[in-house]
Amino acid sequence: xxxxxxxVLILATAMSFSSCQDWLDMESESKFDNETVFENVDRAxxxxxxxxxxxxxxxxxxxxxxxxxxxxxxxxxxxSKNQVANYVFNTSNIPTSTYxxxxxxxxxxxxxxxxxxxxxxxxxxxxxKINMLLGECYAIRGMNYLNIVRFFGDVPYSTxxxxxxxxxxxxxxxxxxxxxxxxxDLQKAVELLPWQGEGMVTSVERFTKNSAYGILARIALYxxxxxxxxxxxxxxxxxxxxxxxxxxxxIKELYGIARDxxxxxxxxxxxxxxxYETVFRDLVNGRYNKESMLEFGQYGTDVxxxxxxxxxxxxxxxxxxxxxxxxxxxxxxxxxxxxxEGDVRRDVTLCxxxxxxxxxxxxxxxxxxSIGKFRVTWKKEEGTAINKxxxxxxxxxxxxxxxxxxxxxxxxxNGVTATAKWAYEKVRLRGFKNDASKIGTTPTSxxxxxxxxxxxRKLELGFEGMRRTDLVRWGIHFEALTQAKQNVIDMAxxxxxxxxxxxxxxxxxxxxxxxxxxxxxxxxIGYKSEPTADEKAKLKSDGYTLLDMYSNVSLxxxxxxxxxxxxxxxxFRGLEKNKVELLPLNSExxxxxxxxxxxxxxxx
Numbered sequence: 129x130x131x132x133x134x135x136v137l138i139l140a141t142a143m144s145f146s147s148c149q150d151w152l153d154m155e156s157e158s159k160f161d162n163e164t165v166f167e168n169v170d171r172a173x174x175x176x177x178x179x180x181x182x183x184x185x186x187x188x189x190x191x192x193x194x195x196x197x198x199x200x201x202x203x204x205x206x207x208s209k210n211q212v213a214n215y216v217f218n219t220s221n222i223p224t225s226t227y228x229x230x231x232x233x234x235x236x237x238x239x240x241x242x243x244x245x246x247x248x249x250x251x252x253x254x255x256x257k258i259n260m261l262l263g264e265c266y267a268i269r270g271m272n273y274l275n276i277v278r279f280f281g282d283v284p285y286s287t288x289x290x291x292x293x294x295x296x297x298x299x300x301x302x303x304x305x306x307x308x309x310x311x312x313d314l315q316k317a318v319e320l321l322p323w324q325g326e327g328m329v330t331s332v333e334r335f336t337k338n339s340a341y342g343i344l345a346r347i348a349l350y351x352x353x354x355x356x357x358x359x360x361x362x363x364x365x366x367x368x369x370x371x372x373x374x375x376x377x378x379i380k381e382l383y384g385i386a387r388d389x390x391x392x393x394x395x396x397x398x399x400x401x402x403x404y405e406t407v408f409r410d411l412v413n414g415r416y417n418k419e420s421m422l423e424f425g426q427y428g429t430d431v432x433x434x435x436x437x438x439x440x441x442x443x444x445x446x447x448x449x450x451x452x453x454x455x456x457x458x459x460x461x462x463x464x465x466x467x468x469e470g471d472v473r474r475d476v477t478l479c480x481x482x483x484x485x486x487x488x489x490x491x492x493x494x495x496x497x498s499i500g501k502f503r504v505t506w507k508k509e510e511g512t513a514i515n516k517x518x519x520x521x522x523x524x525x526x527x528x529x530x531x532x533x534x535x536x537x538x539x540x541x542n543g544v545t546a547t548a549k550w551a552y553e554k555v556r557l558r559g560f561k562n563d564a565s566k567i568g569t570t571p572t573s574x575x576x577x578x579x580x581x582x583x584x585r586k587l588e589l590g591f592e593g594m595r596r597t598d599l600v601r602w603g604i605h606f607e608a609l610t611q612a613k614q615n616v617i618d619m620a621x622x623x624x625x626x627x628x629x630x631x632x633x634x635x636x637x638x639x640x641x642x643x644x645x646x647x648x649x650x651x652x653i654g655y656k657s658e659p660t661a662d663e664k665a666k667l668k669s670d671g672y673t674l675l676d677m678y679s680n681v682s683l684x685x686x687x688x689x690x691x692x693x694x695x696x697x698x699x700f701r702g703l704e705k706n707k708v709e710l711l712p713l714n715s716e717x718x719x720x721x722x723x724x725x726x727x728x729x730x731x732x
Contacts, residue, residue: 166243169254169261176240176261179268180334182233184424184521185226186434189593192226192279193440194457195700196595197612198586199499202458202685205698209456212711215702219732222714227280230272237269238289260328263320267335267343270313271523274347277303277310278597281710282360284723285309297723300360304373307351311385314344318389325398332416332423333520338393339422342524345389345532352382352539353601356709358730365730370603370706383540390533394551399526401558405476405648408501412437412519413508413644419527423520432516437502439515440591443482443492443684444504449640450483451514453504457591458685460699461494462615465629467587470566471559475649476500477590482683487639491650491675494619495689496682499591505645527555527588535581544570544577552581555588578602606705613699620678620691630654634672707731 165175194201194213201213208221244262249255269287276283284298285306317340322328324336332339352372359367372379393399400418410417414427426432437453444453459478467474479500481489492498502519504510511517530551537548549570560566571577582602586595599605619626633652640647659667659674667674680686687695702708712732718724 166247169247169249169257172240172244172247173257173261175236176244176264177334179233179236179240179265180425181431182229182236183268183272184434184523185229186439187223187226188275189434189436189440189521189591190457191223192596193591193593194596195609196599197608198460198463198590198595199457200460200699201456203456205694211702214698214700215704215708217702217708217712217732219712219715219728222711224714224717227276227714227717230276231284233272234269234286235290237265237272238287240265241269241287242289242292256322257328259320260322263317263337263340264335266313266320267317267340270310270317270347271343273306273310273313274343274350277306278350278355278600279711280713281355281357281729282306284721295723297721299723300727302360303355304351307347310347311344311351311382314340314347315385318344318392323396323398325396331425332420333425335422338396338399339524341389341393342421342529342532345386345529345536346524348382348386348389349532349536350597350601352379352386354603355600356706363727363730368706368730370600370709372603380540383536386532387536387540390529390536390551391547393526393529394533399529401527401530401554404473404558407525408476408503409506409644411522412502412504412506412517414518414520419525420522421526421529422523424523426516426520427518428512429516432512432518434521435515435517436519436521437504437507437511437517440499441502441504442479442498442500443496445483445485445683447485448483448487450487450504450643451510453514455498455684457499458495459497459499459591460612460616461497461689462612462619462626463590464494464497465619465626466583468566468568470563471587472561473559473587473590477587479503481650483640484683487641488637489640489647489650490637490683491633491635491652491673492682493675493679493689494677495680495687495695496685498684500648501591503645505640505643505647508644510643522592525589525592527558530555531581531585531588535578538574538577538581543574544572548577552577552584555584559587600709605709606703609700609703616689616696616699617691620689620693620696628656630677631657632659632674632676634659634667634674636671637673 166172191209191212193199195215201210203210211221212223241262244258247258249258282300282303285301286293286298290296318337321335321337321340324338329336354370354372357369357371399421402417402419407419426434426436439456441453441455443455444450446452464478477500479498481491483505484490504517534548534551537545553567553570556567557564571580585598599608618624632655635650635652664674675681678689680688687693710729712729713724718728
């Protein structure tokens with residue numbers, strides 16, 4: 129694996145130099161450019177694998193994954209990551225690594241598509257392999273464009289290598305054109321790629337027909353949804369508004385495409401839901417299962433820079449047996465109470481404890497509950513380094529396909545169908561260990577079901593990187609975040625639906641003794657008000673520690689939950705409707721592409 133990654137990096141670099149720096153045309157005995165790369169199928173495959181190194185960037189779950197009704201930054205107010213997470217945008221603090229990485233992947237894919245299209249293959253097996261590789265490149269290109277458009281909107285768009293375009297500079301193109309092109313890319317991909325069950329691809333770190341269908345559905349839903357738009361001819365600030373595309377017929381077509389793509393995966397029957405906790409224990413240990421459909425590989429020292437489980441994990445003290453894990457992200461304190469009692473997803477998604485220096489599990493107060501899906505304590509070993517834990521990033525799970533299926537059915541038919549109900553309830557049932565008596569009544573009207581899907585995606589897919597832009601595509605970003613902040617204030621004031629939540633919790637401090645720690649949640653006794661002196665004495669004699677859940681007594685992010693606290697008042701402090709749903713371009717991005725001169729987000 130490590131050797132393959134090194135070769136891939138060399139090939140990717142060779143392709144980049146060949147396409148972008150044609151002044152480097154000196155002949156050499158060891159010439160290794162994109163002509164020699166595509167002389168045979170095996171080497172071409174290595175080039176395609178090289179494209180995968182640019183399909184993900186840490187910003188996607190970090191700066192761009194926070195600022196939701198589930199996740200906020202723990203960093204200081206003047207830190208650019210905190211600012212981006214709280215919508216305090218300016219043209220110098222906008223992250224650029226995702227933008228750059230996605231375009232690098234697109235350029236690699238464009239080169240591979242051109243070269244693979246010219247390859248014929250000497251046998252039926254080779255022709256099938258070439259088709260598979262071509263399908264992967266179309267899928268990569270389409271997904272990368274989605275991950276630029278959902279944050280920046282109208283951006284430069286090209287489907288040919290830079291050397292063929294004859295220029296390094298390009299201007300903004302309507303996101304509707306880009307998204308329609310990305311839909312077409314994924315439609316080509318599903319025709320060319322094999323099903324996972326055919327055995328041609330043994331890793332979920334590469335596209336199959338299964339995952340391409342899922343990403344096709346995602347792109348189609350985004351293409352049909354809301355986004356921040358403005359007049360691309362005038363860039364008039366007065367033209368900025370949240371809207372769907374104008375073509376209502378095309379919107380319905382896109383919902384149909386999403387529905388049919390999800391149906392194809394479901395009907396094939398190769399993917400399924402597994403135990404929710406097992407999904408993430410498998411993930412942190414590099415094990416594949418039927419639910420995980422597409423992952424970004426992280427292993428070793430070369431391709432392992434995403435810090436998954438470190439930046440977005442639970443807290444572990446440097447001196448603990450697990451070594452340091454220092455999350456820069458934390459859950460909104462209200463998120464815990466979004467889950468219904470008995471929903472097993474809560475204690476997996478949210479970690480209610482940290483690991484102290486002596487390996488003791490110490491319960492966290494409300495303000496410092498951390499992300500639980502990527503726990504280093506669940507790993508079988510430390511990993512390559514404390515910030516390189518060898519934990520993959522999951523792009524797509526089968527539960528996401530089911531929820532997209534339910535959503536697309538409801539949107540296409542303007543109402544709940546039996547299929548939509550089935551897909552939604554299948555995900556709900558897993559959350560309650562298949563106890564149908566606990567999942568409640570599924571809404572039957574269009575709007576109520578839509579609201580249920582929005583909420584269910586929050587419970588099922590928390591901290592998996594899509595929530596921020598999902599709120600935008602549903603057209604509820606401002607309203608959802610305004611309510612989320614008010615909920616934190618209500619919780620701090622112990623009012624409204626938070627009037628009767630636990631004020632104190634008593635728990636026993638116990639030590640973790642090994643990796644693959646079996647603990648999911650530190651159990652506790654909840655108290656709605658402060659225990660009496662006698663109750664405290666009894667708890668102490670029984671070995672319990674009493675924690676004020678509104679206090680700052682935690683291992684990390686030691687903040688009291690008070691309505692007037694600076695951190696509470698600072699949540700989403702830059703939020704403005706019809707402005708921050710898209711990021712402005714960093715001034716450096718415009719400076720390096722003269723085609724973007726005069727094309728900044730009109731409100732910046």
